[in-house]
Amino acid sequence: MIREELKSLLLSFNEKDYFENVDLHIHSCESDGKMSPNEIAEAAKKKNKKYIAIADHNTIDAYLSTNVLREKMVIPAVEFDCYYKSIVIHIIGYGINIDSEELRPILSENKMGKKHLFYRLLKLRNPKEVIERIHNAGGIAILAHPACYPCINFDNFINELVNYGLDGLEVYYLYRYLRLLLKFRSVKTIKEIADKYNLIKTGGTDSHGRKLL
Ligand SMILES: [Zn+2]
Numbered sequence: 001m002i003r004e005e006l007k008s009l010l011l012s013f014n015e016k017d018y019f020e021n022v023d024l025h026i027h028s029c030e031s032d033g034k035m036s037p038n039e040i041a042e043a044a045k046k047k048n049k050k051y052i053a054i055a056d057h058n059t060i061d062a063y064l065s066t067n068v069l070r071e072k073m074v075i076p077a078v079e080f081d082c083y084y085k086s087i088v089i090h091i092i093g094y095g096i097n098i099d100s101e102e103l104r105p106i107l108s109e110n111k112m113g114k115k116h117l118f119y120r121l122l123k124l125r126n127p128k129e130v131i132e133r134i135h136n137a138g139g140i141a142i143l144a145h146p147a148c149y150p151c152i153n154f155d156n157f158i159n160e161l162v163n164y165g166l167d168g169l170e171v172y173y174l175y176r177y178l179r180l181l182l183k184f185r186s187v188k189t190i191k192e193i194a195d196k197y198n199l200i201k202t203g204g205t206d207s208h209g210r211k212l213l
């Protein structure tokens with residue numbers, strides 16, 4: 001799928017889609033999830049999902065080691081660990097060309113950098129470079145779970161990422177289940193900022209387990 005097509009597709013999804021038939025944030029056993037990429041695709045079909053994305057930490061092995069992309073419902077993705085000032089932020093690239101050389105320097109070569117939080121924190125990436133490389137690989141860059149970052153001025157933070165080329169915010173996210181203690185803004189605030197900067201609103205469950213949330 002070319003970049004503009006993916007952008008239109010993402011813009012066509014609404015809040016209801018993200019809680020019913022679209023899940024663009026799932027982890028497989030190639031990072032710290034429990035299901036294989038093919039098990040995820042099967043589980044998604046059973047749940048009547050129309051589109052899903054496996055967004056593993058710092059790796060696209062889910063796509064390189066399986067034929068899961070043959071499923072029309074699967075959008076290729078990857079979630080990168082980055083730093084912004086003194087905080088750790090996650091940026092997801094969607095629709096990236098998995099054969100692109102662009103991503104190679106920012107992917108993790110070792111297993112620990114995909115699976116274990118401690119090792120992941122040893123190699124944090126520059127968000128500007130990550131966004132540029134996602135774009136050069138044909139993808140769209142989205143800030144994952146934006147309410148989780150303890151920045152003092154949220155508007156400035158998003159503005160700076162937008163200047164780097166950020167395309168959207170993961171507005172629809174299960175904070176209730178996953179990150180209740182790490183939630184610094186309301187979904188309403190995030191929606192307002194997304195509208196202010198004309199950003200794409202995406203969503204996903206961040207499922208890591210044997211079942212899709
Ligand atoms: Zn994340």
Ligand SMILES: [Zn+2]
Nearest residue numbers: 025027079206
């Ligand atoms: Zn995640």
